[in-house]
Amino acid sequence: MSKLILVPTPIGNLEDITLRAIRILKEVDLILAEDTRKASVLLKHYNISKKVLSYHSYNEHNNVSGIVNKIIEGLNIALITDAGTPGISDPGFLLVRECIKSSISVECLPGPTAFIPALVVSGIPCNSFVFIGFLPVKKGLSSLLKSLSSEIRTMIFYESPRRISKTLDVFCEYFGENRKASVSRELTKIYEQTYRGSLKELSILFKNTTFKGEMVIVVEGKTAGS
Numbered sequence: 001m002s003k004l005i006l007v008p009t010p011i012g013n014l015e016d017i018t019l020r021a022i023r024i025l026k027e028v029d030l031i032l033a034e035d036t037r038k039a040s041v042l043l044k045h046y047n048i049s050k051k052v053l054s055y056h057s058y059n060e061h062n063n064v065s066g067i068v069n070k071i072i073e074g075l076n077i078a079l080i081t082d083a084g085t086p087g088i089s090d091p092g093f094l095l096v097r098e099c100i101k102s103s104i105s106v107e108c109l110p111g112p113t114a115f116i117p118a119l120v121v122s123g124i125p126c127n128s129f130v131f132i133g134f135l136p137v138k139k140g141l142s143s144l145l146k147s148l149s150s151e152i153r154t155m156i157f158y159e160s161p162r163r164i165s166k167t168l169d170v171f172c173e174y175f176g177e178n179r180k181a182s183v184s185r186e187l188t189k190i191y192e193q194t195y196r197g198s199l200k201e202l203s204i205l206f207k208n209t210t211f212k213g214e215m216v217i218v219v220e221g222k223t224a225g226s
């Protein structure tokens, strides 16, 4: 029976792809990609020549039913995004939900995602955590942070280098300056780095130095003393 397969792709280091992911991308009838140009670099690297169609957040709503029909007609379709696991702060959820509604089988291969390595190297408890992803830019930001201020699980956020300093400042305000946190940047790449300290220490560091690259922030949950 035909199916939808979500295939995680490297978040920086091209070696981070599973043998199964490569086989599946070679076997499917069609690959949906968030950015067809970026996908072609990856596919070329692994000698995969396959039809690739664009599937990004702007056309997701319009394209979902057409894709569901293609799978019902018998095509096996893989979805990849620019980096990491589809559906994790990336397109994918709508398609998964529609496939499930149409009783189409859905698989997601295990593979790269940025928040797991960031959490594990943070040194902050990783037995229980909540993944927040990107914060809303304006509307809803303060109510979300207010509700998270009493969260006891470790919290994980995605952030851009442009906004990191401002975000650490608002974290100090809502979570307290002494909360432990980490910022991991350029994970899996040559200049991968993780900075650890209190929110105040990290806020000072990121105010005084400009860091490039994609970032994951991990913040300790509320403890008895915080």
Ligand code: SAM
Binding pocket: 011, 012, 081, 083, 084, 085, 086, 087, 088, 089, 090, 112, 113, 114, 115, 157, 158, 159, 160, 184, 185, 186, 187, 188, 189, 214, 215, 216
């Ligand atoms: N689907 C991806 C995943 O599974 O992690 C996330 C895609 S989201 C559009 C991109 C964000 O993920 C970046 O802004 C950053 O917060 C995080 N990210 C992706 N790659 C990263 C890397 N190599 N190092 C640090 N953070 C990364």
